[in-house]
Amino acid sequence: MLAPTSHPWTTDQTLGEHLTARGVSRREFLDLCGKLTAMLGLASVVTPRMAEALAQMRRPSVIWLQLQECTGCVESVIRTSEPTIGDLILDTISLDYNHTLMAAAGHAAEAALQEAMQANAGQYILIVTGSVPLKDDGIYTTIGGRTAKEILEEVAADAAAVIAVGACAHWGNIQAAKPNPTGAVGVAEIVRDKPVVNIAGCPPIADVVTATIVHYLTFGRIPELDIDGRPLFAYGKRIHDQCQRRAHFDAGQFVEVFDDEGARKGLCLYRMGCKGPASFSPCPIFQWNVRTSWPIGAGHPCIGCTERHFWDTMTPFYERLPDVAGFGVERRVDTIGGVLAIGVTAGVAAHAVATGVHRARQRKQLPVVSQPSEEAEADLGQD
DSSP states (O other), rough: OOSSSSSOTTTTOOOHHHHHHOOOOOHHHHHHHHHHHHHHHHOOOGGGHHHHHHHBOOOOOOEEEOOOOOOOHHHHTOOTOOOOOIIIIIOEEEEEETTSSOOOHHHHHHHHHHHHHTTTTTTOOOEEEEEOOOOOGGGTTTTTTTHHHHHHHHHHHHHSSEEESSSOOOOOOOSSSSTTTTOOGGGGOOOOOOOOEEEEEESSOOHHHHHHHHHHHHHHOOOBBOOOOOBHHHHHBHHHHHOTHHHHTTOOOOOTTTTSHHHHOOOGGGGGOOOOOGBBOOOOHHOOOTTTTTTTTTOOOOHHHHHHHHHSSSSSSTSSOOOOOOOOOHHHHHHHOOHHHHHHHHHHHHHOOOOOOOOOOOOOGGGGGGOOHHHHHHHHHHH
């Protein structure tokens, strides 16, 4: 996939000219633009504009820094499907520095970084994976004798756009979990003079990374972001509201123990600790590994890895969130009865608008406990 191309994209070529030389038809190019338009949540009328902008574009320079991290985000991105990582690197961008994927190493690699920064000052896209350790003068991550903070500040200064990829670059991830021994922080804590796009997840979905880059190349600006700096086209909805198992939640059908009959039937994983009701991510839609599957689809509860400081706020991972509303029709309709139907409906309405699920509710204030605990179920039985 990363073999040298027989039609190298030269600096004086537009992308349209390069793709024509590669034998890519106009129809194939428009089909790709249409898929990217849909992924970005844009109307189909935008596809011609995207095609025109990309066709006239000259090969942009991308610098990718890997700081305090495990390389999982790189592993995720190289599995992107539309476009593939080969298409992205050979036909869309010029990846001028990434010490995992580039052939050069040592002094040659660092020289390539400096050359790319100087040749493309003010125009290159900076991608960052990994957190930035600040404790003890940042000694916990050094590259070429320089700290992660020093390198990030230098490279970000002349970047046209900064994209923080993964939970480590977003909020520090597990390195920043209590007691945070390295003093790890996210990219936005260091880069404060320009907006930082946060592609959340541990690791994030690769297609969100490529779609964000294409959005910038098409419109010359970063996509609309939510309060946590995440692209709204990808992180605007909760996993719970897009989950294929949602109907089982509303029907009160849950997996109680891993590998029980409910697990084999694909019932809801809420009682196994699923954090889908509190997590915003396109996992159910984009999925992973060329849309093969995703964690909940494979039978494992969501751990909330797209959310702020999830190692501290979402653990223990296998304990359920409190007080998430839902119908529970099959389990409760015979015992609750028609008198409580109004209360149940109110619970569903509250569920539809809730974005925080850690708010304790007072049992006496509600005619029906939205998602009963074992004690609540006992109370309902006595009534």
